[in-house]
Amino acid sequence: MTALISLLAAPAVIGIPTALVWLLGRRAKVPSWILIVFLLAGWLTVLVGWALSQRAQPSLFPETSPCYGTRGTPVSQYFPPDSFCRHVDGELRTVNGANSKLLFWSAANTTLAVMIAAAFVQRHQRSRS
Structure with missing residues (x-):
């Protein structure tokens, strides 16, 4: 049931903001290429930022966490996105x-x-008309 809910929620979480930005941009007469680059760079920023901040968290398989073998505690920082291991010495x-x-900051x-x-x-465009 959880998989079905997340499958149905993903298009809404991605589709609604994308459609809203696209419609507002078209209404403001922003060229399509600017909107496409803006949307691609924006979603890349969100996805890379989320991945950077969650990298140390043992979400599905605890053995895959970089902090697993070091007896460290995972710590997340959301802006600027980063993940840390807090070791025994603090x-x-x-x-x-x-x-x-660099990929995050470039995007x-x-x-x-x-x-x-x-x-x-x-x-x-306003000054020309």
Whole structure:
């Protein structure tokens, strides 16, 4: 039953915000390519951020957690997204590498840059008419 609920909830959680952004962007006369890049970069930011913050958590198989063999306790940080293992001596050590953090920040900055570009395009269109 839980699988059925999550199967039905996934299109709503992804589809409704995507459709809302698309419809609002089209109403504001933002070009389609800007909307597509914005949506792709935005969802990439959300998914990579979630994966980075949940990497140390033993959700399905505790043996697959990076903290499993170290007697460490998993700790999550949601912004900026990162996962840590709190070791016996109290030290926090990250379990995410620099490349995955770079992917998150690249996607987040692309989302922001496209949003600013859409505002400039809209302003330019108003000044021409």
